[in-house]
Amino acid sequence: MTETDLFEVVNPATEEVITTVELAGLAETDAAVARARAAFDTWRRVAPADRARLLRSFAAAVDADREHLAALEVANAGHTIGNARWEAGNARDVIEYYAAAPERLLGRQIPVSGGIDVTFQEPIGVVGVIVPWNFPMPIAAWALAPALAAGNTVIVKPAELTPLTALRLGELALQAGIPEGVLQILPGRGPVVGQRFVTHPDVRKVVFTGSTRVGKEIMAGCAAQVKPVTLELGGKSANIVFADADLARAAATAPYAVFDNAGQDCCARSRILVEASVFEDFLALLEPAVRGVRVGDPTDEKTEMGPLISAAHRARVSSYVPDGSAVAFRGSAPDGPGFWYPPTVLAPVRHDDRAFIEEIFGPVVAVVPFRDEQDALRIANATEYGLSGSIWTRDVGRALRVSRGVDAGNLSVNSHSSVRYTTPFGGFKQSGLGRELGPDALDAFTQTKNVFISTEE
Numbered sequence: 001m002t003e004t005d006l007f008e009v010v011n012p013a014t015e016e017v018i019t020t021v022e023l024a025g026l027a028e029t030d031a032a033v034a035r036a037r038a039a040f041d042t043w044r045r046v047a048p049a050d051r052a053r054l055l056r057s058f059a060a061a062v063d064a065d066r067e068h069l070a071a072l073e074v075a076n077a078g079h080t081i082g083n084a085r086w087e088a089g090n091a092r093d094v095i096e097y098y099a100a101a102p103e104r105l106l107g108r109q110i111p112v113s114g115g116i117d118v119t120f121q122e123p124i125g126v127v128g129v130i131v132p133w134n135f136p137m138p139i140a141a142w143a144l145a146p147a148l149a150a151g152n153t154v155i156v157k158p159a160e161l162t163p164l165t166a167l168r169l170g171e172l173a174l175q176a177g178i179p180e181g182v183l184q185i186l187p188g189r190g191p192v193v194g195q196r197f198v199t200h201p202d203v204r205k206v207v208f209t210g211s212t213r214v215g216k217e218i219m220a221g222c223a224a225q226v227k228p229v230t231l232e233l234g235g236k237s238a239n240i241v242f243a244d245a246d247l248a249r250a251a252a253t254a255p256y257a258v259f260d261n262a263g264q265d266c267c268a269r270s271r272i273l274v275e276a277s278v279f280e281d282f283l284a285l286l287e288p289a290v291r292g293v294r295v296g297d298p299t300d301e302k303t304e305m306g307p308l309i310s311a312a313h314r315a316r317v318s319s320y321v322p323d324g325s326a327v328a329f330r331g332s333a334p335d336g337p338g339f340w341y342p343p344t345v346l347a348p349v350r351h352d353d354r355a356f357i358e359e360i361f362g363p364v365v366a367v368v369p370f371r372d373e374q375d376a377l378r379i380a381n382a383t384e385y386g387l388s389g390s391i392w393t394r395d396v397g398r399a400l401r402v403s404r405g406v407d408a409g410n411l412s413v414n415s416h417s418s419v420r421y422t423t424p425f426g427g428f429k430q431s432g433l434g435r436e437l438g439p440d441a442l443d444a445f446t447q448t449k450n451v452f453i454s455t456e457e
């Protein structure tokens with residue numbers, strides 16, 4: 001092989017090197033695109049029922065390998081074993097859900113004069129998927145499953161830091177009978193392999209999940225070839241707590257809405273907005289909840305939060321909490337090896353503090369008061385992002401008004417759930433473009449063809 005370099009994959013909870021992975025260079029990327037292009041001609045013509053059967057076999061293979069996949073993610077990404085099991089199950093569910101799609105990609109028949117008019121949902125071609133390190137398994141599955149179901153071929157580039165579960169998914173697909181070249185996993189550097197997806201004319205669609213900065217570069221690069229993109233980018237989501245809410249529940253759940261996955265979650269509710277009349281009461285309830293978050297060994301079933309992904313990322317997260325910051329209270333974190341950072345609550349916080357404006361992507365949350373509904377919406381929407389958010393109130397009318405008023409793609413009322421594989425997921429504003437999951441994702445991997453057939457004699 002030429003142009004390859006070796007990357008040491010590190011366990012973020014122990015700082016030990018787990019294994020070494022070869023990163024592809026440009027020549028390997030071009031060869032993978034050529035294989036995917038060749039495979040597209042046959043894969044798109046596989047009968048819908050057969051494509052469905054192959055995807056069901058793939059889902060079954062993932063199901064049988066769930067414990068192994070979960071253990072890989074615990075070691076590679078420091079995810080808690082509970083989370084990692086959920087993620088492996090989510091990958092299976094997503095593949096199974098889209099296994100139903102090949103036989104249901106319906107077109108339309110549109111009334112016209114002089115003949116009949118029908119539409120087809122055609123695949124796009126080779127799809128390049130660029131995955132970040134924070135949820136390596138689900139994010140790969142959310143793109144590859146609907147893309148394959150619609151008849152595209154796929155190359156997944158995992159993040160440099162976390163290639164192991166994606167590589168395993170690739171092996172499982174082959175074991176399940178998905179033909180060679182239809183799904184390839186290509187570990188590599190973003191500016192090399194990822195960038196080649198953007199510039200290679202035979203990659204006809206790019207799916208990118210990651211930082212807003214890189215997402216903008218990808219979108220600009222894809223414009224040169226009018227290449228469609230799906231972008232899932234950053235977030236700075238609001239958790240809005242009204243005085244009439246079940247305050248105890250809102251406070252007990254708020255830590256998990258931001259500290260889950262050590263805050264490395266684009267949907268993290270990293271700004272808590274609390275109605276001024278209950279601000280102190282809420283903080284008093286929040287403190288024991290934050291101190292109670294179990295941070296430690298991710299292999300321990302009782303652990304609720306693991307380490308950050310890397311030393312560099314920990315340094316970035318720490319930079320948002322310089323000495324002298326208004327830390328209201330903190331949870332704990334282990335000493336010794338591992339990229340640990342304790343759950344941290346900032347209050348009071350100015351609205352122009354960078355910790356209140358920028359995505360920290362770590363276990364740091366800022367709590368601020370608001371006066372009334374209008375004030376809550378003003379603060380919630382005063383951000384370039386718009387990914388998710390939560391609204392806590394017992395007033396149904398207000399729940400709906402505020403849900404409609406928050407400029408974000410995924411909202412939950414009296415709950416913090418953002419992701420279900422059956423419902424659409426994606427961002428407003430600079431949080432992204434396009435929708436993944438649910439029925440919507442298939443639109444991102446098909447293009448409509450219109451055919452008119454004359455019936456004139």
Ligand code: NAD
Binds near residue numbers: 132157193210266361
């Ligand atoms: P990142 O943008 O640096 O990297 C993401 C992926 O892009 C990696 O695979 C990386 O190798 C690749 N990449 C980097 N530079 C590239 C380039 N020039 N061309 C092509 N590909 C390139 O982000 P990260 O540090 O891995 O992930 C953290 C960020 O991702 C956070 O800001 C977070 O908000 C965002 N994120 C968003 C979502 C979402 O669904 N909205 C999900 C996960 C992460």
